[in-house]
Amino acid sequence: MTTTIRREAPHHNTLTCYTEYSCRLPACVERKRLWQVEVRRRQREGTWQPFVDAQPVRTHLLNLRAQGISSNRVAAVTGLDKATLRAFVPPIGAGKRRPVRHQVRPEVAAKVLAVTVETLRAHDIDGTGTRRRIQALAAAGWPFRRLDIHLGLSAQYIGDLVRRTENDLLVRANTADGVAEGYEKLRDQRPSRYGIKPHIIRRVRTQAAERRWPTQKYWDQFPGAIDDPDFTPEYKVTQAEILAEETRWLIETAGLTRTEAAERLGKHRSYIDRVLGQADLKAAA
Incomplete structure (x- = not known):
């Protein structure tokens, strides 16, 4: 018996998670049911306008x-x-x-x-999407000091922005817009075309990979997720790490013991103990 890893929906506030990601959380199933009830009501009344x-x-x-x-x-x-x-x-x-x-x-x-x-x-907004776009550009080989003219921000402020938003701080709406616009313009551009030397590109990519910063191709797989602070990217996450997370959820949320969680996941108890121990050591490091 093996565990099937299902693609996580970027959010759970529309029908998308149900229809496109096969999400079956009780709240999402209920949202789908109420939508169907509303559609049938409008159809009976002759007021249904699908498009x-x-x-x-x-x-x-x-x-x-x-x-x-x-x-x-x-x-x-x-x-x-x-x-x-x-x-x-x-x-x-x-x-x-x-x-x-x-x-x-x-x-x-x-x-x-x-x-x-x-x-x-009029308001400041969540900085998650701003940080992730800058990190994705770094994963493509763009150093912060060469992003200033493309994002309309100083190189120092770009670095500060990444660090600050990791602590759930807000950013100005026009700053987020400028970064999003620059991200779209640079998404298909190679840094080397702008005079950035190959060894610098390799160094920036290596640093981004060490920090597990997801690439642009990764975010393209999850429409809308880049701006969702509740979406946790599983970029370069091992199967053991995913299993440890699923086990903790079964223990802490579902109230199962380790033995029961191992049976639910189709794994031996000793293997569950090992992956949890590795996860604890990594978290401590």
Whole structure:
């Protein structure tokens, strides 16, 4: 018997976790059930509108972009997936080569159209996505001191930003927008094209790998997760570490003993003891 590792949903506040990640948490199952009940009610009343024209959404997103507000920032505020919003507008520099969506659900349109520049810039926001984007650029070989002109921030402040946001501190909304915009512009660019020497690129990549900073390709697998502080990236995490985490959850949350947890996971008790011991030693180090 083996344990099946299921891809974790980036968040649990929309139907996405149920439909795309096979999440079956009780709250998410109930959200899906209530949505179906509401759909059937509207169908009986003849008021069900599955889709509406997406042009107002596209125009609004483009207007926000022109004022320095990225679709990633809109996704973070509305709770929508980043990939969902990016489907309505072409990426910067793509021209008209990439097709865009022409229909949208009414509730999605309402959330996007309610976002304004004033509300976005009025408050500080969570810095998780800002930190992760900078770390992903470092994982691609970008040193902080060469990101300043692309992110609109000083090299020293970029380093401070990464350290500060690791402690759940907030960042200014316009700072988050600037980093998100720079991240999108650099995501397909090689640092060597900007005169960064190969040995510097290798050194930065090595340092990022030692810190287990996820790459851009990793974040592309989980739409919207890069801005979600509740999403824990399992980047370069071993099967033993995952097993230790699952075991602790069964013991601390489900109330099982180590022997019962081992039986639930299909592992021998001695192996469970070993992986937990290794995890404890690593945490202490």
